[in-house]
Amino acid sequence: MISVVILGAGNVATHLFKAFSKTGQVSVIQWYNRSIDAIKPYKNEVEIIDNLSQLIEADLYILAVSDDTIKSLSSQLPFENRLVVHTSGAAGVYDIDKKHKRGVFYPLQTFSKTASINFADVPICIEALESTDYQLLKKIAKLIGSPTKKVNTDQRKVLHLAAVFVNNFTNQLYRVAHEITESEGAEFDLLKPLILETAKKVQDHSPYMAQTGPAKRNDKKTLKKHLKLLKDQHHTDIYNLLTSSIQRTHGRKKL
Amino acid sequence: MISVVILGAGNVATHLFKAFSKTGQVSVIQWYNRSIDAIKPYKNEVEIIDNLSQLIEADLYILAVSDDTIKSLSSQLPFENRLVVHTSGAAGVYDIDKKHKRGVFYPLQTFSKTASINFADVPICIEALESTDYQLLKKIAKLIGSPTKKVNTDQRKVLHLAAVFVNNFTNQLYRVAHEITESEGAEFDLLKPLILETAKKVQDHSPYMAQTGPAKRNDKKTLKKHLKLLKDQHHTDIYNLLTSSIQRTHGRKKL
Numbered sequence: 001m002i003s004v005v006i007l008g009a010g011n012v013a014t015h016l017f018k019a020f021s022k023t024g025q026v027s028v029i030q031w032y033n034r035s036i037d038a039i040k041p042y043k044n045e046v047e048i049i050d051n052l053s054q055l056i057e058a059d060l061y062i063l064a065v066s067d068d069t070i071k072s073l074s075s076q077l078p079f080e081n082r083l084v085v086h087t088s089g090a091a092g093v094y095d096i097d098k099k100h101k102r103g104v105f106y107p108l109q110t111f112s113k114t115a116s117i118n119f120a121d122v123p124i125c126i127e128a129l130e131s132t133d134y135q136l137l138k139k140i141a142k143l144i145g146s147p148t149k150k151v152n153t154d155q156r157k158v159l160h161l162a163a164v165f166v167n168n169f170t171n172q173l174y175r176v177a178h179e180i181t182e183s184e185g186a187e188f189d190l191l192k193p194l195i196l197e198t199a200k201k202v203q204d205h206s207p208y209m210a211q212t213g214p215a216k217r218n219d220k221k222t223l224k225k226h227l228k229l230l231k232d233q234h235h236t237d238i239y240n241l242l243t244s245s246i247q248r249t250h251g252r253k254k255l
Numbered sequence: 256m257i258s259v260v261i262l263g264a265g266n267v268a269t270h271l272f273k274a275f276s277k278t279g280q281v282s283v284i285q286w287y288n289r290s291i292d293a294i295k296p297y298k299n300e301v302e303i304i305d306n307l308s309q310l311i312e313a314d315l316y317i318l319a320v321s322d323d324t325i326k327s328l329s330s331q332l333p334f335e336n337r338l339v340v341h342t343s344g345a346a347g348v349y350d351i352d353k354k355h356k357r358g359v360f361y362p363l364q365t366f367s368k369t370a371s372i373n374f375a376d377v378p379i380c381i382e383a384l385e386s387t388d389y390q391l392l393k394k395i396a397k398l399i400g401s402p403t404k405k406v407n408t409d410q411r412k413v414l415h416l417a418a419v420f421v422n423n424f425t426n427q428l429y430r431v432a433h434e435i436t437e438s439e440g441a442e443f444d445l446l447k448p449l450i451l452e453t454a455k456k457v458q459d460h461s462p463y464m465a466q467t468g469p470a471k472r473n474d475k476k477t478l479k480k481h482l483k484l485l486k487d488q489h490h491t492d493i494y495n496l497l498t499s500s501i502q503r504t505h506g507r508k509k510l
Contacts, residue, residue, distance in 0.1 A: 067477070090477055108445050110452055110467060121448040155441035161481045162432035166446050167453045168468035169497040170425045175462035175504055177417035186410035190363050191421050192458050193376040197365055198422045199454035203447055207430035212365060213423035222322070222345055226416045234500060241496055242424040245489060249430055 002140060003058040005030045007073065009038035011111035012087050013064035019119050019144040021045065026143055029058055052076055059083065060136065062105060067091045074100060083133050089160025092153045093127050103128035105137055106156055107146070110167055119144040125151035125159060176235055183231065208249065215246035257395060258313040260285045262328065264293035266366035267342050268319035274374050274399040276300065281398055284313055307331055314338065315391065317360060322346045329355060338388050344415030347408050348382050358383035360392055361411055362401070365422055374399040380406035380414060431490055438486065463504065470501035 004026055006013050013031075020026040028046050033039045036050040049055070055078060063070055063086040070086045077084065080099035089106050096102040104127040111117060124141040126148055128134035134150070141148045151159065174195060178188045201210045214222035223243065230236045259281055261268050268286075275281040283301050288294045291305040304310070310333060318325055318341040325341045332339065335354035344361050351357040359382040366372060379396040381403055383389035389405070396403045406414065429450060433443045456465045469477035478498065485491045 090480055109449055110456070112456075112467075115456075121452065123445045123448060125445065149442065149445055151441065151445075155436075155439050157480075157484060158435050158439040159441050159445060161484050162435045162441075162443075162446055163449055164468055164470075164481065165428045165432040165435070165493075166450045168466065168470055168501060169493070170428050170450075170453050171457065171462050171466050172497050172501050172504070173420045173425050173428070174457050175466070176500070177420040178462050180413050180417045180420070181410075184410050184413040186406065186414050186417075187404060188417075190378045190380065190404055190406075190414060191417055193378060194364055194418055195421045195425075195454045195457060197376065198425055199450045201365070201367075201370075202426065202429050202450060207426050207433050211423065211426050211430070212367075213419055215419075215423060225345055225412075226419065229412060229416050234503065237496060238420075238424070238500060241492060242427050245431070245493060246423060246427050248489065249427065 002026045002060065002136070002143075003029045004060045004062060004140075005032065005055060005058045006062050006064060007032045008062075008064035009033040009035075010064060010066075011113055012107060013062075014113075015111050015117050016062065016064060016087075016107075016144075017042065017046070019117075020140075023143045026140055030054075030056060053078055055079070057082070060085065060140070061100075062087060063096070067095075070095045071097070083128075083136065085128075085137065089125075089156055089163065093129065094153075101128075101130060101133055103133050103137055104151075104153075104156065105141070106151070106160075108159060108163060119146045123147045123149060125149055125156050127151060127153060127156065173238075176238060179232070180230075180235065211246065211250065213246075215243040216250050218247065257281045257315065257391070257398075258284045259315045259317060259395070260287065260310060260313045261317050261319060262287045263317075263319035264288040264290075265319060265321075266368055267362060268317075269368075270366050270372050271317065271319060271342075271362075271399075272297065272301070274372075275395075278398045281395055285309075285311060308333055310334070312337070315340065315395070316355075317342060318351070322350075325350045326352070338383075338391065340383075340392065344380075344411055344418065348384065349408075356383075356385060356388055358388050358392055359406075359408075359411065360396070361406070361415075363414060363418060374401045378402045378404060380404055380411050382406060382408060382411065428493075431493060434487070435485075435490065466501065466505065468501075470498040471505050473502065 020028050031039050031046045032049050039048045061084045067088050070091050075097040084096050084100040085103040085105045093102050093104050106125040107122045109122040124146045126137045138148050181188045275283050286294050286301045287304050294303045316339045322343050325346050330352040339351050339355040340358040340360045348357050348359050361380040362377045364377040379401045381392045393403050436443045
């Protein structure tokens with residue numbers, strides 16, 4: 001049995017707790033949070049604490065806390081030479097205090113409070129300073145069903161940045177589409193199958209090969225028609241920039 | 256049995272032909288294309304023609320051709336007062352010559368040459384000038400398993416425009432993510448589950464509710480870190496514009 005202590009009470013902490021509990025081979029022996037209220041619902045399943053001095057020995061301590069907290073929290077831990085990891089995409093492995101054995105256990109996925117998550121769809125990016133620690137982290141990821149990848153800090157940081165493009169920015173394009181359709185009383189819902197198909201297509205094809213549409217074809221008539229339809233300058237700016245981005249990628253001239 | 260003639264040989268024409276053939280209740284009795292070579296592979300399944308004078312009587316003629324061709328092709332059809340529809344998102348219903356009964360049968364989805372498509376995932380936007388024609392088009396869509404929606408020309412045009420945002424522009428964000436990850440030797444593949452989850456999330460939540468991330472939180476530290484990582488001015492421009500778009504939607508100040 002691998003013993004784990006979770007620190008933090010956000011979505012990542014909660015989903016990891018639930019996933020570990022299901023394995024039967026990873027035991028969460030304590031759950032710490034600065035404010036105990038957030039983890040009180042779990043008090044019958046795990047020992048909950050809000051005082052670092054109560055921490056007991058474990059194989060692994062997971063800091064599922066905000067980037068800004070990693071440094072100070074890790075230095076306040078009342079022990080040394082044990083394996084401590086954070087779950088951040090943007091923080092360095094050396095943000096963890098050097099008195100510990102250090103590592104990163106970064107789940108590359110979007111977590112929400114309510115929706116349940118299948119960890120088979122959550123690649124875990126692992127970094128560790130020592131090989132035995134790496135093996136332990138890999139084993140734990142496998143036990144919750146996640147694919148794993150050895151990723152150094154520079155690579156993890158660009159993955160975190162790229163995740164903003166494919167998640168936050170993509171979602172904002174959905175939002176703009178929502179605004180555009182609503183403005184004419186058309187149904188955004190009609191776009192949902194296309195949204196899904198677009199995401200499915202790049203599971204098997206590169207985004208380069210998957211591209212279609214008027215920008216790639218340099219279909220000037222349609223591009224003009226679209227620009228005429230756009231009533232919000234902000235939408236027009238996005239249309240122009242992403243059209244020129246596509247044409248840059250596919251070797252067309254700018255608008 | 257509903258008799259249909261398809262005109263054109265692109266992806267929409269081909270996928271519709273295959274879908275109709277499976278129904279047993281819609282019979283494609285002729286397939287016309289200006290160049291016969293493109294439809295020769297189907298010569299054992301349907302009468303193929305390249306001369307408009309050979310066209311025979313049918314319940315429905317589907318012009319699955321480029322927007323620019325609709326007007327002239329529809330005027331060249333050697334008959335009148337029969338139901339003629341086009342499949343375009345951007346062309347008006349009146350682009351079809353007025354000697355015909357006119358309509359639109361616009362499948363709102365991305366079609367590729369190779370991948371098979373399930374028409375249950377293809378909403379058909381229907382427009383017709385006469386109610387009986389609308390009913391026939393609706394019936395045909397149901398027979399291939401598609402959901403349908405009555406959509407007027409203005410609504411269809413904004414749906415076509417919005418489709419560019421959720422399909423072409425989203426795919427370009429995937430491409431940028433590909434460029435960013437590759438530049439550090441990180442694997443784009445690690446982002447694929449996140450890409451799919453992002454698309455799945457808005458099937459049940461509005462894009463507004465689904466949004467997360469540093470732009471929405473106005474997490475200035477992370478925004479700065481990301482901007483520092485971006486080496487290509489073009490990527491920086493996209494980052495800045497979409498960050499400010501998110502902050503505009505969610506009531507945050509601009510960067």
